Amino acid sequence: MKVVTGVVGNDVHVVANRLIDISLQERGFEVFNLGVNTYLEEFIDAVIETDADVLLVSSLNGEAEGWCRDLGILKSKYDFSDVVFMIGGNLGVGEMNAEELGPKYRNYGFDLVFHQVDLNEGLDQLENYLKERK
Amino acid sequence: MKKPNKLLIDIGSTYFKICENGHISHYFRNFDKNIFDDLTGKCSETLKKYAKEDIHICSSANGGLSTLIIGLTNSFSLKYAINIAFNSGINIIDTVHYLEIEKFTPPKEMIDVVIVVGGIDGGKGVFDERLPNYLKEVNYQNIVYVGNNTNRSFLQEQVPGIKILDNIISSRLQMHEEELKTYLTDLYQADIMGKEDIKHFYDITSNQIYSTPYIVNRSLPHLSDKMNVADPFILIDIGGATTDIHYSRDLVKDNIITDSEYDRLVFKKLGVYKSRESLVFSAKNNEFVYELLNFLNVTENILEERSDKATKVLMQLSIFLVLYKMSKHHKAYIELELEKLNSIVLTGGITKVLSFDEINEIILFFYKKILHFHHAPAILLDSNYEIWSYGMVTPKEQP
Ligand code: B12
Numbered sequence: 219m220k221v222v223t224g225v226v227g228n229d230v231h232v233v234a235n236r237l238i239d240i241s242l243q244e245r246g247f248e249v250f251n252l253g254v255n256t257y258l259e260e261f262i263d264a265v266i267e268t269d270a271d272v273l274l275v276s277s278l279n280g281e282a283e284g285w286c287r288d289l290g291i292l293k294s295k296y297d298f299s300d301v302v303f304m305i306g307g308n309l310g311v312g313e314m315n316a317e318e319l320g321p322k323y324r325n326y327g328f329d330l331v332f333h334q335v336d337l338n339e340g341l342d343q344l345e346n347y348l349k350e351r352k
Numbered sequence: 353m354k355k356p357n358k359l360l361i362d363i364g365s366t367y368f369k370i371c372e373n374g375h376i377s378h379y380f381r382n383f384d385k386n387i388f389d390d391l392t393g394k395c396s397e398t399l400k401k402y403a404k405e406d407i408h409i410c411s412s413a414n415g416g417l418s419t420l421i422i423g424l425t426n427s428f429s430l431k432y433a434i435n436i437a438f439n440s441g442i443n444i445i446d447t448v449h450y451l452e453i454e455k456f457t458p459p460k461e462m463i464d465v466v467i468v469v470g471g472i473d474g475g476k477g478v479f480d481e482r483l484p485n486y487l488k489e490v491n492y493q494n495i496v497y498v499g500n501n502t503n504r505s506f507l508q509e510q511v512p513g514i515k516i517l518d519n520i521i522s523s524r525l526q527m528h529e530e531e532l533k534t535y536l537t538d539l540y541q542a543d544i545m546g547k548e549d550i551k552h553f554y555d556i557t558s559n560q561i562y563s564t565p566y567i568v569n570r571s572l573p574h575l576s577d578k579m580n581v582a583d584p585f586i587l588i589d590i591g592g593a594t595t596d597i598h599y600s601r602d603l604v605k606d607n608i609i610t611d612s613e614y615d616r617l618v619f620k621k622l623g624v625y626k627s628r629e630s631l632v633f634s635a636k637n638n639e640f641v642y643e644l645l646n647f648l649n650v651t652e653n654i655l656e657e658r659s660d661k662a663t664k665v666l667m668q669l670s671i672f673l674v675l676y677k678m679s680k681h682h683k684a685y686i687e688l689e690l691e692k693l694n695s696i697v698l699t700g701g702i703t704k705v706l707s708f709d710e711i712n713e714i715i716l717f718f719y720k721k722i723l724h725f726h727h728a729p730a731i732l733l734d735s736n737y738e739i740w741s742y743g744m745v746t747p748k749e750q751p
Contacts, residue, residue, distance in 0.1 A: 263425035269475035
């Protein structure tokens with residue numbers, strides 16, 4: 219299975235990105251890592267070029283919302299029905315209500331949303347999701 | 353007497369340049385003669401001194417190849433193919449975003465080469481009958497496929513004469529340029545051989561004739577040995593019809609991983625002679641231009657005038673627009689981090705028309721007004737137009 223990953227927007231936090239790359243490979247995924255500072259269009263284009271099964275976006279500096287709002291528009295231009303869209307990291311800033319983050323990001327077009335969830339926990343859930351979908 | 357080793361010749365549309373032992377001479381073209389007779393007439397004594405294998409020629413006189421690139425996505429296929437095409441010396445590039453191919457009107461003019469690209473190897477394939485259908489409406493001479501391996505047989509069946517080369521997108525999603533680059537430079541050579549007035553150049557040289565911008569690009573790694581230039585730098589070559597920019601890769605943040613340290617980019621419509629109209633149009637639509645004209649102490653009327661003064665102002669505008677179009681203020685194929693720039697090198701006709709001070713004032717205006725900097729990068733003029741000659745050794749001879 220192919221996964222495209224990277225850190226969205228103007229976000230330089232690289233440590234999690236490296237861990238995600240390694241963890242995915244250990245779980246047998248083929249990883250296309252676009253690294254930090256990646257725009258949403260680049261993620262989408264990479265999914266199209268590689269024919270990926272999963273897009274795993276991470277965001278650490280709290281700016282994800284601004285960068286991901288247009289996901290729906292980008293998704294409408296191509297058939298992504300077989301692709302799992304997933305996001306995790308620090309998805310909000312300040313006094314936001316963490317409960318609201320899940321529905322908000324799902325509304326943008328993400329299937330799986332993990333705000334401040336441990337990476338392995340998130341990847342376990344991804345694998346379950348992929349299994350159930352079959 | 354010791355035989356001199358190499359004779360380098362650059363054939364431009366307005367003059368020839370000849371480099372012998374590092375010494376450059378310029379000859380204005382006589383437009384009543386064909387280029388070959390003109391050259392051999394003017395330089396017969398010099399040419400006699402050299403064997404065919406010691407003469408190296410580059411040329412921009414045949415105008416370059418017109419190219420149409422059909423690619424799957426903007427961030428990868430199209431970006432990689434445009435990068436390779438520009439670095440191969442190609443000037444005219446039109447692009448089609450394959451996912452929206454229905455929205456693109458096929459070009460009316462004859463295209464020298466169509467490049468089709470998309471997808472990494474091993475995927476489910478991305479091209480379908482929409483591609484051959486579109487291509488039926490395009491007049492082209494050559495077509496090359498540099499995309500995923502899954503679609504190869506489909507395209508071979510559907511598109512007569514399609515040349516298949518290695519995918520330019522590696523299985524790691526990185527750019528793989530060599531084969532396409534060689535194909536395009538060879539095509540350039542074939543184009544020359546097909547043109548009556550220039551094909552005879554092969555009577556005097558046994559070496560491949562390259563396009564001048566390709567050669568200029570190849571000279572850039574050696575530039576700091578010859579002039580006081582500091583990386584990162586850009587080289588601006590403003591000609592009569594097109595404007596070429598060569599830039600250090602350190603100035604771009606993007607996903608291209610390549611061995612080349614310098615890339616090239618072309619603005620088709622910012623020349624001061626053949627594309628004067630579109631230069632003026634572009635200028636009038638730029639929000640800073642009136643301030644700039646004011647700063648130069650001229651009025652808008654100058655843009656319609658035909659005088660030496662007007663030509664100077666147009667050249668100054670052209671420098672400004674080129675910088676503007678590459679800056680973060682303008683969304684284009686590439687955005688350069690001009691804040692990091694250490695040197696700006698100018699070459700081509702512009703160095704003969706504008707003085708150092710006239711160039712300096714415009715670049716300073718750009719850095720102060722647009723980038724809010726107090727100082728501008730160091731400016732270097734290649735007034736004797738030598739830079740091309742540093743790139744004229746064949747790849748085999750390069751270290
Ligand atoms: C180191 C660091 C930096 C370094 C980054 C160096 C580098 N190149 O990586 C520097 C100093 C540059 C930096 C800058 C900034 N930072 Co900082 N930084 C940190 C810090 C201290 C550690 C981050 C880290 O590496 N952690 C280790 C990794 C392994 O953990 P992680 O990043 O949290 O990732 C884990 C999970 O989030 C999860 N995960 C991540 N992605 C995904 C995706 C999925 C799908 C799943 C399931 C899980 C998952 O998995 C990882 C492993 O468990 C954190 C605070 C902290 N203690 O977390 C702040 C922190 C991330 N930074 C923060 C901020 C605000 C900034 C700045 C905006 C500060 C500023 N005002 O300038 C800038 C932003 C710069 C930019 N353009 O991005 C905030 C983010 C606020 C928020 N939204 O919650 C934090 C949380 C600090 C804070 N408490 O305020 N930062």
